[in-house]
Amino acid sequence: MIAEELQEIIELAEMQMQEAVEYTQREFGGIRAGKANPSLLDTVRVEYYGAQTPLNQLANINAPEPRLLTVEPFDKSSINDIEKAIMSSPLGLNPNNDGVIIRIPLPILSEERRKQLVKMAKDVTEHSRVSIRNARRDANDTIKKKVKDDSLPEDSRFEAEDIVQEKTDRYSAQIDTILAKKEKEILTV
DSSP states (O other): OOOHHHHHHHHHHHHHHHHHHHHHHHHHHTSOOSSOOGGGGTTOEEEETTEEEEGGGTEEEEEEETTEEEEEESSGGGHHHHHHHHHHSTTOOOOEEOSSOEEEEOOOOOHHHHHHHHHHHHHHHHHHHHHHHHHHHHHHHHHHHHHHHTTOOHHHHHHHHHHHHHHHHHHHHHHHHHHHHHHHHHHOO
16 A cells, blocks of 8 residues: 555646646647548637637637538627637638638648648647656656655555556557547548
């Protein structure tokens, strides 16, 4: 049985690792795979009454066709600001505004663009892996210090480090699975 103090350290590390997995999933929502998905615009922020507001709080976003997104603002006076925010986003989209609704046609992805998107996905997962490894390192350092300061048995240190390593492996595998799924989605024509 691991000391309660060490268990808290392990739980904190696991929470940080879970956050890294959630970050990966959020970021992948903004990487376009091939068909229109309203979550593609989740990262777009609009200047609205002096505040950077998420687009999905200002408008209904729909995907009526596989290659088309529509954005219908709740407040029609904000339509030009929304259009500018979409154009200036790094998504490379070209919206059309008819005064009531914004239509965003999604171009067919070229092979080169698909490879760029896979590279972006790999960069995101590498960032997440680094976060997981940092959580492991911090946990192990804290465990060593706690064992030394509180005169806990060395065996409990090794046991706690083994548990942290198991969690590291599990969350790293989750990220690899998420990447493989996204990579397949991007490369499927």
